[in-house]
Amino acid sequence: MRKKWRTIRKSLRRVSSAIKxxxxxxxxxxxxxxxxxxxxxxxxxPMTEREYYxxxxxxxxxxxxxxxxx
Numbered sequence: 001m002r003k004k005w006r007t008i009r010k011s012l013r014r015v016s017s018a019i020k021x022x023x024x025x026x027x028x029x030x031x032x033x034x035x036x037x038x039x040x041x042x043x044x045x046p047m048t049e050r051e052y053y054x055x056x057x058x059x060x061x062x063x064x065x066x067x068x069x070x
Contacts, residue, residue: 031046
């Protein structure tokens with residue numbers, strides 16, 4: 001039963017991520033995965049969810065440029 005619920009939660013996370021991508025909303029979970037793979041260093045921490053959301057809004061509406069880090 002637990003395995004079934006884990007599978008359902010994982011599927012819902014994927015659907016949520018896809019919807020956020022389609023509508024151009026920032027996806028904090030995807031950011032964290034990317035950050036830990038690409039930018040992680042000892043003593044350096046990723047942005048909090050609030051910081052990330054505010055950063056994404058500024059990038060999207062104030063600069064009007066591409067919303068990616070690299």
